[in-house]
Amino acid sequence: MSELKPSNILYYGGDGPADLACLQNKLVAHYKAQGYALLRQQSGADKSVYDYLSQKLSARFVSYKNGVHLDRSQYSSTQSTLNRADYPVPLHGELFYTPSPPRMLWFYCEAYGEGVGGETLLTDGVAVYHALPGELVKRFDQQPICYRRDTSAGSIKDDESVLEHTCSAVTSYDGEPAFVNSLLLAYETEVMRRKYPGFMRELGVRWASGRKFERSDIRAIKRVIEPLTVTIAWQPGDILLVDNYRFMHGRNRYLGNESTDQRRLLTALAEPAF
Numbered sequence: 559m560s561e562l563k564p565s566n567i568l569y570y571g572g573d574g575p576a577d578l579a580c581l582q583n584k585l586v587a588h589y590k591a592q593g594y595a596l597l598r599q600q601s602g603a604d605k606s607v608y609d610y611l612s613q614k615l616s617a618r619f620v621s622y623k624n625g626v627h628l629d630r631s632q633y634s635s636t637q638s639t640l641n642r643a644d645y646p647v648p649l650h651g652e653l654f655y656t657p658s659p660p661r662m663l664w665f666y667c668e669a670y671g672e673g674v675g676g677e678t679l680l681t682d683g684v685a686v687y688h689a690l691p692g693e694l695v696k697r698f699d700q701q702p703i704c705y706r707r708d709t710s711a712g713s714i715k716d717d718e719s720v721l722e723h724t725c726s727a728v729t730s731y732d733g734e735p736a737f738v739n740s741l742l743l744a745y746e747t748e749v750m751r752r753k754y755p756g757f758m759r760e761l762g763v764r765w766a767s768g769r770k771f772e773r774s775d776i777r778a779i780k781r782v783i784e785p786l787t788v789t790i791a792w793q794p795g796d797i798l799l800v801d802n803y804r805f806m807h808g809r810n811r812y813l814g815n816e817s818t819d820q821r822r823l824l825t826a827l828a829e830p831a832f
């Protein structure tokens with residue numbers, strides 16, 4: 559795991575509204591070249607820059623209503639945030655356990671506090687696919703996986719609240735195979751729910767045949783993913799745009815003093831307008 563290099567960041571001095579159109583083009587160029595784009599505002603956090611770019615570059619926003627994270631505040635129909643940052647979020651493609659995952663993810667850092675950790679993680683699914691052991695890739699190429707999630711928020715369950723979604727763990731990015739999915743998130747949900755109760759709905763994953771995943775397969779995936787993952791140490795005003803079909807994302811646990819520290823990231827799911 560390594561920190562994102564400054565050369566991969568787009569810096570913005572905040573020279574006024576006239577520059578925003580130019581900034582929009584630069585952001586798209588970074589996004590297309592890297593599969594993500596991080597814009598760092600150097601003259602203070604200005605949320606209107608985020609509002610401008612996210613509106614201009616999104617054809618439509620997608621709701622998170624089918625997601626498994628319960629600990630989420632909705633700021634508007636399109637923007638939400640996880641309320642607590644003191645638990646980790648395993649790497650995942652957003653909503654890949656549903657039939658239509660969104661193409662793009664927006665993040666805006668409103669506040670970061672003075673705590674430790676809380677970095678967002680990004681992992682290139684194309685690189686992971688090529689680095690996975692050949693035998694494992696073959697199995698993922700040949701066999702779909704099946705997610706099973708409970709859509710009810712509380713303990714009341716009925717058959718209609720449990721949904722299954724079967725798909726490949728390998729997606730296509732620009733014609734190239736990419737290992738982008740919610741496998742690790744789903745595999746670890748049970749443990750997460752025990753350790754951090756009340757934050758997540760039930761979510762499980764198996765091979766489509768019904769067979770459970772071997773621990774050794776999960777370990778092999780994690781071994782490959784670790785060195786390919788970059789971390790983003792947020793600064794207030796940072797804007798991140800991620801191609802959800804190429805990069806998986808996650809979060810390190812943030813440890814702060816809750817009376818003074820506040821890590822607040824707005825997120826939105828969208829389809830591109832470019």
Ligand SMILES: [Fe+2]
Pocket residue numbers: 650651652807
């Ligand atoms: Fe996510």
